[in-house]
Amino acid sequence: MSIEVSHRAAKRRLALAGALGALLLGGCATTTPSATEHRPDEAWLERASDCCRGLDSLPLSPLAGHDERTLRFGPETPIHRFDTGPSPFHAMELPRGMGPLRLELISRVWRDDQGHLSLFAPLVLILDETGAIQRRFDWREFTYQPTRGLNDDRLYLSFGITPSARADRLVVLTSDAARAAESELLHPARAQARARHLAEPAVVDPVAPHLASGEVSLRVRPLGESDGLLAPLLGSGGAETVPTSPTQAEPPPEHEPVDSAPLDWRRMIRAALDSGDLELAMTLAEHAEREGESGTRRWLAERLERR
Amino acid sequence: MTSLRTRRFTLSTLTAAIALGATGAAQAADVDFYGFGRSGIGSTTGGGDQACFQAAGAPAKYRLGNECETYAELGLGSTLYEKDGKTFYFDSLVAYVNEQGNDFEALDSESDDGNTMALRQLNVQATGVIEALPNATLWAGKRYYQRHDIHLNDYYYWDLSGPGGGIENIDLGFGKLSLAWLRNTSEDTEFPDGRQNLANNTLDIRLADIATNPGGSLEIGYDYGAATLTDAQDRAGIDPKKGYMVTLQHTQGDWFGGYNKFAVQYATDGIIGGSGRANTASTTPEGDMIRVLNHGQVNLTPDIDMLYAAIYEDRDLDNGQGQTWLSAGVRPTYYWTDTQSTALELGYDRVDPQDDGMETADLTKLTLAQQWSAGRGAFARPVLRAFVTYANWDGDVYNAASESIDMGEYDGVTVGLQAEAWW
Numbered sequence: 001m002s003i004e005v006s007h008r009a010a011k012r013r014l015a016l017a018g019a020l021g022a023l024l025l026g027g028c029a030t031t032t033p034s035a036t037e038h039r040p041d042e043a044w045l046e047r048a049s050d051c052c053r054g055l056d057s058l059p060l061s062p063l064a065g066h067d068e069r070t071l072r073f074g075p076e077t078p079i080h081r082f083d084t085g086p087s088p089f090h091a092m093e094l095p096r097g098m099g100p101l102r103l104e105l106i107s108r109v110w111r112d113d114q115g116h117l118s119l120f121a122p123l124v125l126i127l128d129e130t131g132a133i134q135r136r137f138d139w140r141e142f143t144y145q146p147t148r149g150l151n152d153d154r155l156y157l158s159f160g161i162t163p164s165a166r167a168d169r170l171v172v173l174t175s176d177a178a179r180a181a182e183s184e185l186l187h188p189a190r191a192q193a194r195a196r197h198l199a200e201p202a203v204v205d206p207v208a209p210h211l212a213s214g215e216v217s218l219r220v221r222p223l224g225e226s227d228g229l230l231a232p233l234l235g236s237g238g239a240e241t242v243p244t245s246p247t248q249a250e251p252p253p254e255h256e257p258v259d260s261a262p263l264d265w266r267r268m269i270r271a272a273l274d275s276g277d278l279e280l281a282m283t284l285a286e287h288a289e290r291e292g293e294s295g296t297r298r299w300l301a302e303r304l305e306r307r
Numbered sequence: 308m309t310s311l312r313t314r315r316f317t318l319s320t321l322t323a324a325i326a327l328g329a330t331g332a333a334q335a336a337d338v339d340f341y342g343f344g345r346s347g348i349g350s351t352t353g354g355g356d357q358a359c360f361q362a363a364g365a366p367a368k369y370r371l372g373n374e375c376e377t378y379a380e381l382g383l384g385s386t387l388y389e390k391d392g393k394t395f396y397f398d399s400l401v402a403y404v405n406e407q408g409n410d411f412e413a414l415d416s417e418s419d420d421g422n423t424m425a426l427r428q429l430n431v432q433a434t435g436v437i438e439a440l441p442n443a444t445l446w447a448g449k450r451y452y453q454r455h456d457i458h459l460n461d462y463y464y465w466d467l468s469g470p471g472g473g474i475e476n477i478d479l480g481f482g483k484l485s486l487a488w489l490r491n492t493s494e495d496t497e498f499p500d501g502r503q504n505l506a507n508n509t510l511d512i513r514l515a516d517i518a519t520n521p522g523g524s525l526e527i528g529y530d531y532g533a534a535t536l537t538d539a540q541d542r543a544g545i546d547p548k549k550g551y552m553v554t555l556q557h558t559q560g561d562w563f564g565g566y567n568k569f570a571v572q573y574a575t576d577g578i579i580g581g582s583g584r585a586n587t588a589s590t591t592p593e594g595d596m597i598r599v600l601n602h603g604q605v606n607l608t609p610d611i612d613m614l615y616a617a618i619y620e621d622r623d624l625d626n627g628q629g630q631t632w633l634s635a636g637v638r639p640t641y642y643w644t645d646t647q648s649t650a651l652e653l654g655y656d657r658v659d660p661q662d663d664g665m666e667t668a669d670l671t672k673l674t675l676a677q678q679w680s681a682g683r684g685a686f687a688r689p690v691l692r693a694f695v696t697y698a699n700w701d702g703d704v705y706n707a708a709s710e711s712i713d714m715g716e717y718d719g720v721t722v723g724l725q726a727e728a729w730w
Contacts, residue, residue: 115564115609148730149681149689150646188686189566189604192458195341195729197382197400197428197451199465202516202524202558203566 038116038209042179045086045212048079055082056131058091060169065098067220071172073120074213084123085176088212091127092170094163100223100268100284102160102275105172107142107216109153109185109208117185117206119155120214121178126161127169134166139178139210146186153185153208160223160272160280162287172216182209223280224264224271265293269300278304337386341730342400344379346407347692349723355711356408357721360698362656362670366620367462369636369654372674372694374725376421377407382428393435398450400428427451427468440477447472452487453513455556455570457602458685459616459636460654464570464600465554466582467491467509467530475513482517486510491581495588497545505547507534507585509578522561528554532578532585547587550578564606565685572598579622594624604685612685613639622661629661638685645683650676650692668702689728696721 052058059078077088094101110118122142126135142155161167185206193200265288272281281300288296349357349372359375361368382400389395405412405422416423430448435441448470455465473487488510494503515526534547552574559567577587579596602616615637622629636654643649657669673696680690699718712719 113609115606147682147687152682188684192686192688192729196343197454199453199455201566201568202560204522204561206564 038114040118040211042212044075045079045088048075048086050081050086051078052080054131055125055127055133055171058089058131058169058171060091060093063092063095063170063220065095065101065220065222067218069218071216071218073174073215080173082173082175084173085179087123087173087175089171089173094161094168094170095220096163098163098222100160100162100272100280102158102221102223102225102271103170104156104158104219104221105142105216106219107155107214109183110214111152117208118211118214119183119208120212120216121155121174121181121183121210122157122216123173123175123178124157125171125173126167127171128166129168131169135161139174139181144183144185146191147188153183155183158275160275160277162280162283172218174210174212179210179212182207224268265291265296266299269296273303339384340382341384342379342381343729344377345374345725345727346377346379347374347723347725348407349375349721349725351711352720352722353711357723358711358719359721360670360672360696360700360719362658362700363668363702364630364658364660365632365634365656365668365670367457367460367634368656369460369638369652369672369674371638371650371652372676372692372696372721372723372725373672373698375407377403377405379403380427387431391435392441394433395436396432396434398428398430398432398448399426400451401425402427437474440474443477444475445473446475452489452511453485455568457600457616457618459602459614459638459652460634462616462618463582464572464598464618465528465556467511467584469584473511479514482514485513485515489584491584491586493586493588495540495545495547495590497543497589505534505536505540505545505588507532507547507577507587509583509585511583519557520559523557523559526554526556526558528552528556528583530554530578530583530585532587534585534587546589548577548589548591548593549587550574550576550585552578552583554583559603562603562605565604565612567601567603567605569601570599572596574598579624592624592626592628594622594626594629596620596622596629607639610642611639612642613637614685624661627662631659631661633657633659640678640685642683646679646681648678648680648683650674650678652676666702668700670698670700670702672696672698688730689726692725692727694723694725696723 058080071090073088077090079086079088105122105124107120107122112118121139123139124137125133128134137157137159139155142157145151145154145156147153185208187203187205189203190200190205192198265284269281269284269288272284285296285300351358357375359368359373380400380402382398384396384398387395387397401424403414403424405414406420412422414422414424426449428449428451430446430450432444432446434444436445437443450471451468452471453475454463454468456463467487467489469489469491471487471489473485475485475487477484488508491507491509493505493507495505496503510531511528513526513528515524517525517527519525530552532551533549536545536547552572554570554572556568556570574596576593577591578585579594580586580591598618598620600616600618604612604614606612616635618632618634620632622631634654634656636652638650638652640648640650652672652674654672655669657667659667674694676692676694678690678692680687697718697720701717
């Protein structure tokens with residue numbers, strides 16, 4: 001029996017020694033450099049000639065009230081030297097006569113064949129008819145959404161806007177400041193730990209450098225329009241209550257109704273509040289009051305007090 | 308340009324931004340729905356339903372193509388209050404399990420089929436409510452508490468989950484301190500009362516996030532288990548087997564695109580058997596246990612990653628019924644595309660009883676699975692799998708989940724389909 005005990009004790013000491021040895025080795029472990037440390041040469045951006053003399057002369061493409069497109073950025077894209085630095089860009093003319101619109105922009109993390117990550121960090125400008133900047137969304141105003149299913153890590157921005165003389169054009173670009181930064185992504189092992197309520201492993205999260213090339217998905221819908229699986233159950237959305245033509249040539253005066261059909265102001269204000277766009281909600285309330293929907297301002301104030 | 312790259316947009320910044328944004332958004336929709344589920348169908352090639360292969364006495368089995376039941380967890384949580392850096396988060400989770408044998412399988416626990424459901428989480432976590440400890444979280448209720456597992460074989464080596472309360476993430480500057488009191492009730496046959504409940508308490512002390520080397524950190528834990536006896540239990544002469552467990556765990560976080568965890572655990576008496584949970588019943592054998600394990604995930608190439616694990620556990624019990632468990636497994640996966648992959652899992656378990664008169668049991672399991680997943684990587688889910696599993700064992704018994712393997716057989720093959728998701 002004493003031999004057995006001593007044999008087991010020896011085994012234990014061996015295991016402990018192995019454990020401590022491995023721990024020490026772990027402390028000296030060398031690991032491969034992160035795949036995300038790769039940053040391709042972007043000298044093409046500095047070498048590119050300026051396409052335009054100013055914001056008022058950026059080439060425009062028309063945007064429809066229902067629109068989905070992928071904006072690709074790279075050496076083939078027109079480049080302008082903005083105040084924030086040179087950048088490839090896309091400039092689009094916002095459709096008049098559609099009422100308020102909801103714009104969604106998604107910039108996905110790109111993974112190349114070698115596993116290198118990169119991200120286009122967008123800067124969004126709203127220009128008036130003269131090309132002056134009226135509204136700006138920095139890339140930091142995008143929210144980070146980690147990988148979920150087939151949806152890659154992404155930056156997401158959603159905002160409402162009513163096309164008008166003061167909100168005439170949309171420009172998507174990036175900036176020197178955005179490219180100087182990088183985004184830390186949620187490691188899949190952490191995501192799994194959060195979903196399963198496990199202790200999160202102290203894993204180093206991957207980092208995506210911000211590049212001047214990439215893709216941004218743009219989606220345009222009338223504000224308040226329901227879509228997705230529940231749309232048939234929820235009934236018609238705001239778009240159906242604003243029967244206008246996206247090809248309307250002459251925009252209406254800013255303070256006049258876009259057409260004779262009644263606008264469901266409160267539905268649109270609710271949609272603006274639901275998306276957290278208080279500024280748009282207040283603007284819509286002002287519009288509603290001018291259009292004779294008295295009490296809308298008070299109704300909005302009451303809703304805000306309840307929140 | 309390089310000199311400009313001085314700022315990094317970190318997750319914590321993003322989380323804070325999202326939280327701030329959410330404050331102004333519709334609060335009624337602030338409900339987190341999360342969970343886990345796996346289910347499927349399988350068959351043993353000799354006939355019958357799917358057998359699952361686990362070495363006799365082994366606390367775990369390698370899981371790919373080797374899970375025979377349907378299991379689900381559905382959780383709902385919500386931030387019920389958020390103001391001035393103070394948050395109150397309510398969390399709840401119900402788990403369901405059934406044999407995966409029929410369409411209608413009641414979860415009433417009234418039969419011996421194992422079909423049942425359980426309330427596994429219901430707690431409130433309050434963060435920032437102690438002015439001096441703005442990052443600390445006070446909590447109480449049933450909770451999955453800082454669980455550590457090996458995904459490859461579904462083995463939880465440090466898991467005190469249960470009803471409890473405590474405070475976690477106290478920032479000490481060099482690490483984060485967590486204190487908790489948790490409960491796992493057991494029975495004691497020495498107690499004359501019909502319910503025989505023994506209130507086992509575990510005091511859990513953890514110091515985590517201690518930086519050791521670049522990309523590495525250490526976590527130290529101490530669990531002390533004891534029971535508080537009623538007067539009747541005192542009079543009945545109950546002799547609770549107190550025990551403690553010490554855990555030392557090193558995590559290398561920048562480990563070939565993944566991570567490596569190395570842990571050493573030492574436990575005594577009433578805390579040996581349950582990953583840190585105490586069972587102080589009089590019938591619990593005394594002794595001690597040492598466990599050494601190493602596991603993790605690595606990206607071998609842009610198209611191949613691998614989960615791996617190795618475990619050595621020695622339970623030396625005074626009643627001579629201890630055992631030594633040795634386990635090792637790997638699961639390399641090749642990704643053909645972002646949605647299609649082929650996984651191979653090889654696992655080996657060997658259980659050597661402390662009693663020399665008992666036979667050593669070992670089991671080798673090999674699974675090949677073609678997978679279709681929502682994304683690329685070992686942790687991409689949901690996933691659908693078509694698998695074939697072969698197992699070979701030495702010893703008269705193994706833990707089969709089916710009658711499809713006869714006593715005396717020494718190998719088996721199963722085929723099947725499985726879906727798995729977490730969100």
